[in-house]
Amino acid sequence: MPLIIVSVIVVFVIKRLEFKYKRGTLGKKNSKSAQQLLDSLIPLGMLVGSSSGVFISLFFQISLLSAMTVGPGLGMLLGYIAYEIYSKTEEVSS
Incomplete structure (x- = not known):
């Protein structure tokens, strides 16, 4: 069941990004550092989700495999x- 939930989340995110790409409405920032931060939000969310899944599985009776499946999906x-x-x-110009 966790794999099905995460699969639905991943397909939703990918299809939404594909839709925004085709329409040309993906987020764009003027400065390079702001654009890099914008581009790294989804992978950072997955990293935070996987680490929180490990911590949750340490303290609660949830299997590590389930936590490592659901954590990155929710992080994504x-x-x-x-x-x-x-x-x-909007960016603040200085």
Whole structure:
């Protein structure tokens, strides 16, 4: 069951990014550092999700395999949500 949930999340995120790419509405930032941060939000979310899955499996009675499946999937979803929010914010020019 965790694999099915994560599969649905991954397909949703990939299809949404593909749709935004075809429409030309992917998030773009003017500065290189802001663009790099924007591009790394989804992988960072997956890293945070996998590490939190390991910690959760240490303290609760959840198998490590389930936690390592669900953690990165939820991290990918949260990274995508952060990507959407950050891509809509305007840069402050200094």
